[in-house]
Amino acid sequence: MFHIAHPEAGAIGTRLAAVRAEVAQTGTYRHTTQELSYGARIAMRDSGWCTSGLPWRRLKVRDLRGLRNAAAVANECVEHLRLATNGGEIRPLVTVFAPDSPSGPGPCVWNEQLIRYAGYSDGIGDPRYAAFTDAVQGMGWKAPTMRSRFDVLPLVVETAHEGPRLFTLPPEVVHEVPIEHPDLPWFGGLGLRWHAVPVIGNMRLSIGGVSYPAAPFNSWFVGSEIGTRSLGDENGYAAAKPVAQALGLDTTSERTLWRDRAVVELNRAVLHSFDRAEVTITDHHAESQHRLSWLRARQRHSGNRPTFRLDPGSAQRARTGGPARFSASESETTRPQSPGRLAELLRHHNDRSSGLHSDDSR
Structure with a gap:
């Protein structure tokens, strides 16, 4: 795919020969910087997270494949947040850390997004992350003395040689937008x-058979992700009912559609507040048109295309704070393969491609 898109990169046969030789010797191969950037951009484009207005070809890819230690990964996640926030003019980024390889697995980030809010057992905060909050408190995280509904959770980075470690996000990289309404003065009192920026932390980037378990990426928010799903939903901050009551709506029955009317005002408030704070955001109507165009135009996926994917274990860790990826019983733990075995499989594939097997006709 890369050589088709970039014929100036040279003959594909030369590159494939080098890859085969590297796989035969080491059991894996290393993408060039250009291949990595191209693969990450294609994965971002095809992931469904590529919001309207995002020029995917100019997506910035940070190549940090040399980093395997938890502290270094956490520091660069902080830098990702700083660069992506960009004073409110959100900059789409992908940061790629060390891959899984025969010599050892790469690091992983537990957090679903680099910024998420704590949920406490007494109902304060975001109930979607109550189990995660309990887990990180058990690992040593101390909640603020004066707890609030929007306490930022620590970053959890796990490596095979260090296990899971906690890192506090500096307040200066957590850019937040107070939610106010353009027509309802009381709304700010809620x-x-x-x-400001949604950085997905726990999805695995797969490019050409090489797997990068830590590759945080971001575009920008769709307003309804905040207004409808996070603030309005009963499983989130359940703000729809207080808004409906303040509007004087009849909340005794769902048939009055009070919830729909309240969520509309929540979404209006989110878009108004982000625009007022000069933070990039899009609305769900523009995004719907973009997604429909994307679905019509995108190529059908094969197992070989670059992709971001969410492992079941990663999804569980983001919600419950465990189990660790590298625990002894964790089936997801990377098992280094023998370079000799990979070379044997590669030779078998090449033989079949050359028509040397007698059963090819069948």
Whole structure:
């Protein structure tokens, strides 16, 4: 795919020969910087997270494949947040850390997004992350003395040689937007706010058979992700009912559609507040048109195309704070393969491609 898109990169046969030789010797191969950037951009484009207005060809890819230690990964996640926030003019980024390889597995980030809010057992905060909050408290995280509904959770980075480690995000990289309404002066009294940039932390980037378990990426928010799903939903901050009551709506029955009317005002407030704070955001109507165009135009996926994917274990860790990826019983733990075995499989594939097997006709 890369050589088709970039014929100036040279003959594909030369590159394939080098890859085969590297796989035969080491059991894996290393993407060139250009291949990595191209693969990450294609994965981002095809993931469904590529929002309208995002020029995917100019997506910035940070190549940090040399980093395997938890502290270094956490520091660069902080830098990703700083660069992506960009004073409110959100900059789409992908940061790629060390891959899984025969010599050892790469690091992983537990957090679903680099910025998420704590949920406490007494109902304060975001109930979607109550189990995760309990887990990180058990690992040593101390909640603020004066707890609030929007306490930022620590970053959890796990490596095979260090296990899971906690890192506090510096306040200066957590850019938040207070939520106010353009027509309802009382709305600001609800005390709602949200962070400016959605950096997905726990999806695995797969390019050409090489797997990068830590590759945080971001575009920008769709307003309804905040207003409808995070703030309005009963499983989130359940703000729809207080808004409906303040509007004087009849909340005794769902048939009055009070919830729909309240969520509309929540979404209006989110878009108004982000625009007022000069933070990039898009609305769900523009995004719907973009997604429909994307679905019509995208190529059908094969197992070989670059992709971001979510492992079941990664999804569980993001919600419950465990189990660790590298625990002895964790089936997801990377098992280094023998370079000799991979070379044997590669030779078998090449033989079949050359028509040397007698059963090819069948």
